[in-house]
Amino acid sequence: MIVLKFNKELYPKEIVFVCAQDYAPYCHAAQTEDEPYLLYTFPEEEKGIAREFANYVLAAVRSHAV
Amino acid sequence: MEITGEGEAVVLALPEATYSLNTIYAASYAFLDKAYVHLDKKDGSFIVTLYPKKAGSVDVMGKAFLDEAINQGHYFSQLEKHQETTKLLVERAFFSADRGIMQKAEEEEIKELISELEKDPELKELVQDIKNDSPKIQ
Numbered sequence: 001m002i003v004l005k006f007n008k009e010l011y012p013k014e015i016v017f018v019c020a021q022d023y024a025p026y027c028h029a030a031q032t033e034d035e036p037y038l039l040y041t042f043p044e045e046e047k048g049i050a051r052e053f054a055n056y057v058l059a060a061v062r063s064h065a066v
Numbered sequence: 067m068e069i070t071g072e073g074e075a076v077v078l079a080l081p082e083a084t085y086s087l088n089t090i091y092a093a094s095y096a097f098l099d100k101a102y103v104h105l106d107k108k109d110g111s112f113i114v115t116l117y118p119k120k121a122g123s124v125d126v127m128g129k130a131f132l133d134e135a136i137n138q139g140h141y142f143s144q145l146e147k148h149q150e151t152t153k154l155l156v157e158r159a160f161f162s163a164d165r166g167i168m169q170k171a172e173e174e175e176i177k178e179l180i181s182e183l184e185k186d187p188e189l190k191e192l193v194q195d196i197k198n199d200s201p202k203i204q
Contacts, residue, residue, distance in 0.1 A: 005104075051102040
């Protein structure tokens with residue numbers, strides 16, 4: 001199991017949600033919250049996608065900040 | 067500031083007091099093609115974890131990230147420093163593209179100046195004379 005932890009202070013919730021929707025067709029991620037983190041849990045076989053997702057979210061957050 | 071290796075990843079702790087969030091975002095963005103990047107925050111520091119996409123020295127990647135963070139930090143500090151000058155240049159560029167805008171802005175400025183002068187009782191008569199002589203100014 002791969003768990004991505006997004007600190008809400010660094011990764012705005014709304015942006016993460018939108019990115020998760022974009023990736024929904026390609027993976028099976030379970031979303032939970034554990035203050036101050038948003039957690040996305042991927043199955044082990046989706047490790048590659050999980051990492052791509054993390055980068056995707058970071059790119060979105062950066063674009064939004066600009 | 068700390069760099070630690072975790073086998074396949076390098077972890078950097080960058081103090082908030084030295085590096086702004088925008089700097090961290092910008093430096094991380096520059097590394098998206100070379101590594102998987104994760105950000106976190108702990109005890110007044112940004113925690114940046116880099117997982118290289120290709121095999122290589124994680125230590126070198128960590129140091130390269132620090133260089134990029136300095137580069138981006140410098141960029142943002144210069145941007146802030148020259149904000150007013152940049153704004154002025156951009157405004158000039160827009161004005162020069164359309165003379166009508168400049169003319170309109172000048173007319174507005176003249177109107178404002180005249181209203182200000184009219185407030186002074188000693189100058190009111192003079193202003194009225196100018197208005198009478200110049201139909202454009204009302």
